[in-house]
Amino acid sequence: MFTNGSKLLIGATVAAVVAAVMYGVTQDGALGTIGLVSAAIVLAFLAGVTIAIRDGNVPPGDEMALATCAAAQRAPGASIWPLAGALGAALVVVGLVVHEALVMVGVAVIIAAVAEWAVQSWSERATADEHVNDEIRERMASPLELPVLAAVGLGLLIFAFSRVMLTLTKSGTVVVFSVVAALVLAVAGIIASRKQLSSGTVAGVCSIAVVAVLASGLVAGVQGPREIEEHETTGDLAASGRCGVEETEADEKASQTVSAKSNVSATVILREDGTLVAVQPGISGESTSLTLPRSNPNNILFRNETPEERRLVVDAGPIADTEETRVLCTALVEEGGVQLLTVVFDKPSFAVEEPMQLTVPGVETAVMPVVVP
Amino acid sequence: MTSPARRRLTAAALAAGGLLLAGCASDAPQDTWQPEGPNAQKIHNLQWPVFAIAGVVGIAVFVTVAIVIIRFRDRGQPIPEQTHGNPALEIGLTILPAIILAGIAVPTVATVFALAETDDTECTINVTGQQWWWEYDYPVAEDGTICGGYTPSNGEAASPIITSGQLVIPTGTKVLLRGTSRDVIHSYWIPALNGKRDMVPGRVHYLRLEADQPGIYAGQCTEFCGLSHANMRMEAVALDEADFQAWLDNELEAYTPPEEGTLAAEGEAVYIQQCARCHQVNGLTDPASGELVVSAPDQYVWSGAAPNLTNLMTRNTFAGATWDLLTESCRDDVWNASPEEFGAKYLEGVTEECLNQVDLREWLRNAPAKKPMYAEPEQLTETDGKYRGMPYLALSEEQIDQLVAYLLERK
Numbered sequence: 196m197f198t199n200g201s202k203l204l205i206g207a208t209v210a211a212v213v214a215a216v217m218y219g220v221t222q223d224g225a226l227g228t229i230g231l232v233s234a235a236i237v238l239a240f241l242a243g244v245t246i247a248i249r250d251g252n253v254p255p256g257d258e259m260a261l262a263t264c265a266a267a268q269r270a271p272g273a274s275i276w277p278l279a280g281a282l283g284a285a286l287v288v289v290g291l292v293v294h295e296a297l298v299m300v301g302v303a304v305i306i307a308a309v310a311e312w313a314v315q316s317w318s319e320r321a322t323a324d325e326h327v328n329d330e331i332r333e334r335m336a337s338p339l340e341l342p343v344l345a346a347v348g349l350g351l352l353i354f355a356f357s358r359v360m361l362t363l364t365k366s367g368t369v370v371v372f373s374v375v376a377a378l379v380l381a382v383a384g385i386i387a388s389r390k391q392l393s394s395g396t397v398a399g400v401c402s403i404a405v406v407a408v409l410a411s412g413l414v415a416g417v418q419g420p421r422e423i424e425e426h427e428t429t430g431d432l433a434a435s436g437r438c439g440v441e442e443t444e445a446d447e448k449a450s451q452t453v454s455a456k457s458n459v460s461a462t463v464i465l466r467e468d469g470t471l472v473a474v475q476p477g478i479s480g481e482s483t484s485l486t487l488p489r490s491n492p493n494n495i496l497f498r499n500e501t502p503e504e505r506r507l508v509v510d511a512g513p514i515a516d517t518e519e520t521r522v523l524c525t526a527l528v529e530e531g532g533v534q535l536l537t538v539v540f541d542k543p544s545f546a547v548e549e550p551m552q553l554t555v556p557g558v559e560t561a562v563m564p565v566v567v568p
Numbered sequence: 569m570t571s572p573a574r575r576r577l578t579a580a581a582l583a584a585g586g587l588l589l590a591g592c593a594s595d596a597p598q599d600t601w602q603p604e605g606p607n608a609q610k611i612h613n614l615q616w617p618v619f620a621i622a623g624v625v626g627i628a629v630f631v632t633v634a635i636v637i638i639r640f641r642d643r644g645q646p647i648p649e650q651t652h653g654n655p656a657l658e659i660g661l662t663i664l665p666a667i668i669l670a671g672i673a674v675p676t677v678a679t680v681f682a683l684a685e686t687d688d689t690e691c692t693i694n695v696t697g698q699q700w701w702w703e704y705d706y707p708v709a710e711d712g713t714i715c716g717g718y719t720p721s722n723g724e725a726a727s728p729i730i731t732s733g734q735l736v737i738p739t740g741t742k743v744l745l746r747g748t749s750r751d752v753i754h755s756y757w758i759p760a761l762n763g764k765r766d767m768v769p770g771r772v773h774y775l776r777l778e779a780d781q782p783g784i785y786a787g788q789c790t791e792f793c794g795l796s797h798a799n800m801r802m803e804a805v806a807l808d809e810a811d812f813q814a815w816l817d818n819e820l821e822a823y824t825p826p827e828e829g830t831l832a833a834e835g836e837a838v839y840i841q842q843c844a845r846c847h848q849v850n851g852l853t854d855p856a857s858g859e860l861v862v863s864a865p866d867q868y869v870w871s872g873a874a875p876n877l878t879n880l881m882t883r884n885t886f887a888g889a890t891w892d893l894l895t896e897s898c899r900d901d902v903w904n905a906s907p908e909e910f911g912a913k914y915l916e917g918v919t920e921e922c923l924n925q926v927d928l929r930e931w932l933r934n935a936p937a938k939k940p941m942y943a944e945p946e947q948l949t950e951t952d953g954k955y956r957g958m959p960y961l962a963l964s965e966e967q968i969d970q971l972v973a974y975l976l977e978r979k
């Protein structure tokens with residue numbers, strides 16, 4: 196007496212009635228109850244209709260209809276998609292406990308599974324012709340499936356790659372990827388030299404490669420990235436008052452060349468005789484003092500021509516609302532090396548008590564006054 | 569032809585004609601065809617022959633095209649025999665432009681190099697652009713002089729001069745501007761004295777300037793730099809040697825406080841309370857505490873600077889050289905003065921009779937209403953709450969009277 200469709204609808208009606216009662220008892224306000232009762236009425240009506248027309252099934256006696264009517268064809272075949280949907284649901288539940296991102300993945304999987312399942316069961320019974328049905332399915336789903344799958348696949352591959360690179364040591368990365376590149380070249384060479392090759396072989400090779408990448412990505416991801424050291428900078432030196440003569444970690448790591456050299460405010464040179472001179476664009480000859488605009492990031496290059504390692508220190512005047520002076524410095528510069536320093540003087544020099552100046556710790560003669568108008 | 573199309577054509581023709589006639593304006597201070605110094609002259613010497621050659625070529629092309637269109641228009645005659653390729657003509661038409669271009673390239677490259685020369689500099693001045701005005705400072709050179717040989721007449725040691733809007737230079741002197749910017753890229757351009765030069769944050773670019781005759785030469789920022797780009801103007805003022813010396817002496821004079829009990833003295837108090845956090849008046853001490861008043865524009869203004877007002881009334885324009893500090897007749901008197909008389913008139917500065925009260929008062933009443941600037945709180949989120957420009961200060965009319973009296977003495 197109960198057809199398949201009506202069972203579903205009757206179940207839904209019962210659920211709606213139960214929900215309406217529960218809502219009415221536990222919650223304030225009638226709106227929810229009204230909605231749920233309305234839903235129950237509509238569902239009950241639909242259930243009645245389905246029972247009356249026996250799910251729209253073709254009566255067994257009607258030969259003609261049996262041959263052509265889509266609804267009279269075999270029932271939809273077994274589908275993998277409910278399984279995928281269940282996986283998605285499981286991911287959502289696990290994600291709620293473990294990580295937000297997993298919930299998102301789960302929801303995406305559920306949406307994809309539902310969409311696929313719907314397209315599949317619809318297309319399988321779209322017409323009486325099985326081949327046509329297959330084609331319909333392809334035409335519906337491929338334009339969506341292919342790009343999404345490609346994006347997800349690429350994303351996974353790239354992510355796996357990046358995990359591997361983050362985990363390997365600096366030199367290890369070079370070795371591993373040289374080997375991998377050579378391997379790719381070799382395999383490609385073999386494939387290219389073959390006169391004939393079954394598509395199965397190519398697919399096999401590619402699958403092995405993909406699995407290898409994903410697996411190593413997984414291993415690397417679990418391992419975590421290698422330790423990436425933080426370099427101390429000259430900014431840290433200034434902040435901790437270590438602009439002196441001693442060598443620090445920042446000095447050890449400091450590069451001794453500067454790439455952008457043109458049109459800086461000034462190049463300040465520590466001469467072998469221990470004096471500081473400045474060369475400024477647009478001013479011919481050397482000067483022994485600098486005039487720099489106020490509140491302006493001035494780029495100053497420091498070049499050391501003495502055999503000892505030296506750094507340039509700038510006393511840039513008082514820090515607003517404090518007693519301290521702002522001190523900046525370069526890293527230690529070896530003979531012939533160059534470092535860049537960007538300095539802002541935010542007070543005019545007539546307004547400060549401590550002189551604004553450039554100095555070199557350890558070289559008493561190296562003092563260059565800075566005038567800020 | 570349908571009538572809307574004809575109307576459109578007429579409108580286009582009128583617009584083009586208007587544009588053409590605008591080229592005939594005689595009072596055009598930013599005319600690139602009127603060089604007033606050797607650097608601009610070099611550019612001019614290059615541009616007019618190029619313009620002439622291009623003009624001849626252009627006219628020849630248009631005339632030929634017109635003849636062809638009229639003579640060979642379709643009157644139902646048979647299609648003439650088609651030719652494909654004419655090596656002699658093609659080679660000729662490739663070589664001729666190549667020769668013309670090569671001919672133009674030689675003087676062009678020579679001019680580019682000549683204008684980049686810095687070794688012959690006689691006077692160095694630093695210029696710093698910011699939204700939306702220019703600041704100039706005159707550094708003291710190694711030999712203790714300013715601008716290639718000037719020292720204060722009173723025998724005291726020179727100290728740097730700082731001013732804004734109007735650049736003052738001695739005539740017949742090879743001046744080198746060393747320019748940079750505190751915020752975005754600006755471009756310095758005084759058409760009568762030289763071409764344009766971009767002023768870029770973090771870099772120092774230079775520009776040669778030299779004026780033959782005393783006078784005022786106008787220009788404007790030519791790199792779009794934000795809201796008030798159009799109000800970022802500048803002027804170069806050329807003075808002969810004696811007048812430049814007088815200008816320099818005046819700039820370096822010590823601060824004279826206003827007489828006690830005057831309106832200006834009240835203005836000084838208002839100034840210290842309202843303006844001194846951004847604007848510097850060199851040498852100003854607070855009569856109440858006896859301490860030097862030092863501005864801190866870096867805390868309030870995004871570019872970190874506001875114009876120095878020590879000698880405001882020695883310049884005759886303000887706020888990016890956009891408004892006059894002189895009334896119209898006084899302005900004309902100075903701007904149209906003959907080169908011989910110009911210096912004396914400029915050095916008079918702004919007198920009480922000549923002060924353009926209207927614009928200055930409007931500025932003090934509500935600066936952002938006069939010149940578009942970022943001064944509303946919701947516009948300042950990107951700049952850490954710092955203003956770009958001068959904010960509205962809610963001054964009373966009485967305070968404005970007092971400030972005007974005070975500012976009038978700043979020269």
Ligand SMILES: [Cu+2]
Pocket residue numbers: 697698700753754755789790791792793797800
């Ligand atoms: Cu600008």
